[in-house]
Amino acid sequence: MNLEATRTFSIEVIQTLQSAGFQALWAGGCVRDLLLRKPSKDFDVATDATPDQVRDLFGFDRTLPIGASFGVITVQGGKRRGQVEVATFRTDLGYSDGRRPDEVRFSSAEEDAQRRDFTINGMFYDPIQEKILDYVGGQRDLKNRLVRSIGNPYKRFEEDKLRMLRAVRFSSTFAFDLELQTQHAIREYARHIHVVSAERIASEMRRMLTNDHRMIAVRMLRDLTLLHEIFPEADSTVGHALRWSETYHSLQRLTLSDFRIAMALLLRYPCQNSVLNGNPLKPIQPAERVCDRWKLTNDETKTIQWLLRHEYTIRHAEQVTWPKLQRLLIADSAPLLLGMGYAIQRARDYSTSGVEYAESRMSLPEEELNPLPLLSGSNLIQAGFKPGPQFQRVLEAVRDQQLEKRLHTTEEALAFARANWDLDHS
Numbered sequence: 125m126n127l128e129a130t131r132t133f134s135i136e137v138i139q140t141l142q143s144a145g146f147q148a149l150w151a152g153g154c155v156r157d158l159l160l161r162k163p164s165k166d167f168d169v170a171t172d173a174t175p176d177q178v179r180d181l182f183g184f185d186r187t188l189p190i191g192a193s194f195g196v197i198t199v200q201g202g203k204r205r206g207q208v209e210v211a212t213f214r215t216d217l218g219y220s221d222g223r224r225p226d227e228v229r230f231s232s233a234e235e236d237a238q239r240r241d242f243t244i245n246g247m248f249y250d251p252i253q254e255k256i257l258d259y260v261g262g263q264r265d266l267k268n269r270l271v272r273s274i275g276n277p278y279k280r281f282e283e284d285k286l287r288m289l290r291a292v293r294f295s296s297t298f299a300f301d302l303e304l305q306t307q308h309a310i311r312e313y314a315r316h317i318h319v320v321s322a323e324r325i326a327s328e329m330r331r332m333l334t335n336d337h338r339m340i341a342v343r344m345l346r347d348l349t350l351l352h353e354i355f356p357e358a359d360s361t362v363g364h365a366l367r368w369s370e371t372y373h374s375l376q377r378l379t380l381s382d383f384r385i386a387m388a389l390l391l392r393y394p395c396q397n398s399v400l401n402g403n404p405l406k407p408i409q410p411a412e413r414v415c416d417r418w419k420l421t422n423d424e425t426k427t428i429q430w431l432l433r434h435e436y437t438i439r440h441a442e443q444v445t446w447p448k449l450q451r452l453l454i455a456d457s458a459p460l461l462l463g464m465g466y467a468i469q470r471a472r473d474y475s476t477s478g479v480e481y482a483e484s485r486m487s488l489p490e491e492e493l494n495p496l497p498l499l500s501g502s503n504l505i506q507a508g509f510k511p512g513p514q515f516q517r518v519l520e521a522v523r524d525q526q527l528e529k530r531l532h533t534t535e536e537a538l539a540f541a542r543a544n545w546d547l548d549h550s
């Protein structure tokens with residue numbers, strides 16, 4: 125899908141609606157992004173046409189009533205142009221679950237603006253007349269770089285608790301201030317953030333932590349007591365001024381924009397605390413807990429935990445045996461481990477140089493750094509081994525022996541596999 129094509133398509137949709145006598149405008153995030161001269165990820169349209177009128181106009185085969193209960197119809201533009209959401213101006217009636225309106229009533233553009241979250245997200249724009257419609261003071265707040273709830277902030281957050289995380293995201297990513305009453309209301313409602321699904325919390329955190337201002341986001345989450353609610357593991361570091369300051373600086377110095385590294389940096393001290401507090405056999409338990417709670421993907425979960433297991437080793441690479449270091453450097457996530465190591469070293473003013481050493485070893489010739497494996501699964505099958513759970517264990521053991529230069533040929537590797545094959549578990 126091509127964003128420029130989606131933008132043009134959304135203008136065509138607006139033109140079609142206007143030609144049929146309806147009011148139709150860009151709404152919300154894309155208007156904000158346009159005024160900030162930032163690229164938009166989607167172009168939402170708001171109109172006074174009812175959902176049925178929208179479907180009649182664009183045809184049943186080109187429209188989907190995906191959000192019909194809220195008055196939202198998706199108009200399909202094909203593979204290249206993507207799709208545009210067309211929402212009827214509405215007023216939301218009641219939010220008993222703290223996330224979504226119970227019922228909606230179709231209304232005017234002005235009323236529609238009043239139901240939205242922040243003034244910077246509450247504007248409309250007519251791309252044909254090139255005219256802004258601003259009923260909520262969004263332009264003034266954009267100019268003053270301020271995130272402010274529309275109307276009564278307590279009411280806005282009572283309606284939808286996700287908006288608390290959105291406030292922090294907009295404020296941190298744009299480096300805008302968060303208006304005082306809006307802050308007070310978040311502090312008041314922070315303990316109710318749990319009505320938001322784990323997936324939505326994780327998705328907001330991904331967006332905040334992959335932005336360059338990630339440390340501002342974490343500091344705001346902490347100050348507004350949201351961190352304590354959604355990420356108590358990381359919040360536990362905050363009480364320890366030195367550790368918090370190092371965590372903060374390492375997040376700031378992180379040059380790779382990667383959610384997994386940012387999470388590992390936030391979890392580094394909580395994991396150490398967990399060991400110090402008498403849990404030495406489960407060093408990364410706090411990380412396991414949050415990955416599980418937020419339903420992170422397998423890749424995220426595995427990588428965060430791998431980074432936490434090995435960050436110390438990479439920062440002390442000169443003191444590590446070569447095969448041990450080599451195994452880390454040939455892993456898929458090695459660049460992330462180096463990125464994490466550098467972020468910590470920078471936060472400590474380069475008091476160690478292990479990561480530079482490790483990185484210099486990465487430029488060794490491929491046959492030395494990452495020699496072709498002596499043995500594969502198909503070699504084992506050809507040699508008569510029965511495929512099963514033992515394969516991986518044996519192949520990994522063979523690989524270790526190879527990297528330690530104890531095995532040099534496939535024949536030696538097969539002999540080793542035979543000697544180490546556990547007949548009881550095959």
Ligand SMILES: Nc1ccn([C@@H]2O[C@H](COP(=O)(O)OP(=O)(O)OP(=O)(O)O)[C@@H](O)[C@H]2O)c(=O)n1
Pocket residue numbers: 151152153154165166168239240241242245246284286287290
């Ligand atoms: N919890 C929410 C989510 C959205 N909105 C309104 O719906 C618009 C579109 O929402 P969405 O696409 O989720 O976010 P954007 O503001 O477009 O921001 P981004 O592009 O960063 O996701 C917002 O601008 C805002 O006016 C709202 O009032 N409350």
